[in-house]
Amino acid sequence: MKKIWYLCTLLSLSAPLAQAQLNAHPEAYKIDKKDIKRAHELISTPVKQPLVLPNPNPDAQWFPDASLGLFMHWGIHSVVGAQPSWDMIANYEWGGRVSPPDKYYALAERFNPRDYDPNKYLKAAKDAGFTYAVLTTKHHDGYALWPSKYGIGTKQYMNGRDLLKEYVDACRANGLKVGFYFSPRDWHYPGLMHPNEFDAKTWRDLPPITDSTANQQAYEQFLAFVMAQMEELLTRYGKIDMLWLDGMNWRGVADMHTEQVYAWIRSLQPGILVNDRWANIVNPDNPQGNGVSFGDFTTQFECTLPTYIPSRWWDHCDIWTSTPGPGWGYDPNGAFRPLSWFFRHLAASRSLGGNFLINAGPSGDGDMHPNFYKQTDSIARWMQHSKESVIGAGPTPGVQLSNVMITTRGNDWYLHLLPDFKKKVSARTGKQPSELILLRTGERIPFDYNDGFVTFVLDPSKRTTTDDVVKVVM
The missing domain is CATH 2.60.40.1180 (Golgi alpha-mannosidase II)
Structure with a gap:
């Protein structure tokens, strides 16, 4: 039955397009002047004093002992088990199965998680020793899991359902620290992506920028959009423990004003932890990133076993499943890696003083694959006798x-x-x-x-x- 379901899923990738498209809902990108003014003032005003990293606030000191976190990439891509966002990029090594973009965005019409009960899988994670969780509030595709004032998301396609509130409530009910993943770059935002960038064969063939002043103004408008969405995330749900960013960019603009942005984030959430990926763009084909690593914790070891201590605080994120194709998204096959792999990466992270942030994406219906629960059950049994060796344990003496x-x-x-x-x-x-x-x-x-x-x-x-x-x- 599972094979039949997966075959139907693959066939659905070539189904006729629904109404959702790349250029849908242009009205959702009309940015208020007050938001644009705030963005302009932010980048025009130097920080009063250098930001102290990691965050010295008492509420941030949980991170070194956190040890194990659950990463969850979830969104419209989960409907067909696609790679988040990257599957709309034609001829891309790590994507391309749901291209062109109109085909990818048509998945928004089908994303309706009737079985969404984050308490179920977050309780399983808690029992298995996990101490924090990080959910993709919005990936590069721009689909927001909350009813945002700007952009596309549940506001247009799910009658304004707030999937984040249910997640936050479940985290708190299970004693897990609350983490939000947020992608500043938004491929659905008008003007961010040139059409050539949706094909790996042409994405470097881009026209020159002829008006730098107009381009700077366009960047500030985009920054206003991004800040408005982040403000919603950081003011609607109470205390947020972690903001896991994934790359801000605007072609022709080099300075992303990282320190000003991080200081502004702390003004909204004084005890929050923010990673090192505001201006540091990390892609599947460039896991080391292309910018300066600046944040409360660093993320150098994406999908690679940690081998050294990169900074005072850091995490190692990796994909729990191994089926080629879904990548960071939902794996319909439920091909979770062996427990030996899990424990090797957990022990390697803890022995060097880092945290292991492991990804398992829920399905389009909102639940985890049954094999997720088999894995967490096995880990929970191991934790009953050996938890003290990893959760909250210190690093190697050498x-x-x-x-x-x-x-x-x-x-x-x-x-x-x-x-x-x-x-x-x-x-x-x-x-x-x-x-x-x-x-x-x-x-x-x-x-x-x-x-x-x-x-x-x-x-x-x-x-x-x-x-x-x-x-x-x-």
Whole structure:
């Protein structure tokens, strides 16, 4: 049945277009003069003093111990399991399945999440050790999941239903920090994208900008639009813990006035955390970004295993499913990566002092794939015995001190034996531990200590396919 559903989904990508199109609802982009004036004043006024990073506000200090977050890319693309936004770009390596844009935007007519119950999957995440969540309020396609004053979204297509309020309420009900993903760049905004940019073969073939003054004015109008939407996000839902931005740009304008914008964001939400991607454009074919990394936390390790400490606070975001095509969006196949992959990325992030933000997109109906719940159930069982080794655990005292990854808590170490590790464990503790404990069973592990080094071999009968954690009690 699932194969039949997926085949029907793929066939639907070539279905006739509905009324929603790239240039639909032009009235939603008539920006008020007061909003334009505010944007102009913001970029014309230098910040009074340099912004302190990370945010020193007491309400922001949860981040270093957060450890594990749930990223959710959700929107009109979820209806057919498409790559968010990028699938409207023809001939693009990481998209192109729902091009041209009119075909992609026709999905807005079909997006009506009748089974949307964020409490269900956020409770499953909480039980599995997740401490925060980040939902795409608006991706590059411009479709807003709340009834915004400007742009397209639920205001035009879902009778003004506010999908964000339900999400925020569910986060708070489950004790999760509330995160909003927001894309400043909006491909539905008139004038942001040249028609050639919707095809990877022609997207660099662009006409020159002949009137820089008019272009600057157009940029300020777009900034006014973006700020108005961000203001809605930061004033309608109470305290927001994180704003995960994903690239502001306007062709011909180099300075995106990052520090002024971030200071303005803090004026609305003093305890908020903002990542490093306002002016730093990160795309699937350029995961390292093209700009200066400036924010409360950095995001260098997109879809790549962390290998070093990039900044004081940082997160590693990656995709939980592996089916080619949907990418960051909903995977109709539910092809979640093995638990060994999950624990490798979680341990790597925590051992270097970062958080692991892992993405699983809900379906167009609003629920997670059944395999999501199987994964979270398995992780919850692991957390019952080994949670202390990752959630809120400290970083390694030195990657050179062991042949396995280390996390810490106080003076104690946690050695992470992943499934592909079959050797003798060696850890340079510098002093003899009082005992070694296999967290999964609670039993003591025999070990040798010589010249500052602890060595042991974990019996194969005690190994699993997840992460076998041995606690070194000092």
